[in-house]
Amino acid sequence: xxxxxxxxxxxxxxxxxxxxxxxxxxxxxxxxxxxxxxxxxxxxxxxxxxxxxxxxxxxxxxxxxxxxxxxxxxxxxxxxxxxxxxxxxxxxxxxxxxxxxxxxxxxxxxxxxxxxxxxxxxxxxxxxxxxxxxxxxxxxxxxxxxxxxxxxxxxxxxxxxxxxxxxxxxxxxxxxxxxxxx
Numbered sequence: 449x450x451x452x453x454x455x456x457x458x459x460x461x462x463x464x465x466x467x468x469x470x471x472x473x474x475x476x477x478x479x480x481x482x483x484x485x486x487x488x489x490x491x492x493x494x495x496x497x498x499x500x501x502x503x504x505x506x507x508x509x510x511x512x513x514x515x516x517x518x519x520x521x522x523x524x525x526x527x528x529x530x531x532x533x534x535x536x537x538x539x540x541x542x543x544x545x546x547x548x549x550x551x552x553x554x555x556x557x558x559x560x561x562x563x564x565x566x567x568x569x570x571x572x573x574x575x576x577x578x579x580x581x582x583x584x585x586x587x588x589x590x591x592x593x594x595x596x597x598x599x600x601x602x603x604x605x606x607x608x609x610x611x612x613x614x615x616x617x618x619x620x621x622x623x624x625x626x627x628x629x630x
Contacts, residue, residue, distance in 0.1 A: 453499065456499050456501075469577070469578045470575060471500070474500060475571075478568065481567045486564075493571075495531055499527075500534075503520075511548075513541075513548050515541040515554070519536035529557070534564070536554060537560075540604075540612055547600050563618070563619070565615070567622075569616065570620070573615070576590060588612065591605050
């Protein structure tokens, strides 16, 4: 997974430094939740956290939909299909794909709907744009404020909020059950 993670730094650190800060924050959050994920899935969780936003890189942004652009890049590089699928479907991406008319393209990968997937969504939805910790509600409000009330991303976030909050709540319940304070 380390080679794949290096791609994220290479693609984001200089061209999109704030996105790189967010990515590092998501990876740190994923590391915190890794103990409630099966041992065999921990590396893929950390890898997906480090790569979830790679599709924002200017040289990779082909469709303008970063989950799809990132997953396609990773597939081309020979990354495991499961990793590609987690990147493709991170944080309820299917909702935004519907709004962008890209559902068929996103369907190249299956959304696994597992605790691992929830943990990735939790990490993304509890790390702010500079990598700082946020609640899911703070994060959703921050996204809407950053993009503005009429932007497609804000519409997406409003539609996806129940599913995103659900993934966060399920993950936090797993953490509490393991005796980890959230």
